[in-house]
């Protein structure tokens with residue numbers, strides 16, 4: 245039987261899950277910034293400021309996959325990796341809540 249406490253937990257779980265769904269732009273990986281010389285003769289990078297590049301490094305069983313991030317899309321990638329970290333924390337909370345729901349259900353019922 246559902247007690248008020250369980251009902252409250254279920255509502256909280258639904259809210260957390262909705263917050264996960266709101267992060268559908270999530271991207272797993274780390275953004276890596278590099279500065280490089282391009283090698284073109286006469287380019288400002290020969291003596292001055294080097295070219296800035298951003299990559300997404302995605303760890304996997306076979307090693308890291310590197311994805312080039314165009315400057316125009318950097319903010320979207322940054323948002324995506326932030327969303328991933330937030331979604332991960334939300335899933336952790338939901339997991340702990342599910343343990344409470346099962347344990348609480350036994351205590352009450």
Ligand SMILES: [Zn+2]
Pocket residue numbers: 281282283284287288289290295
């Ligand atoms: Zn250059």
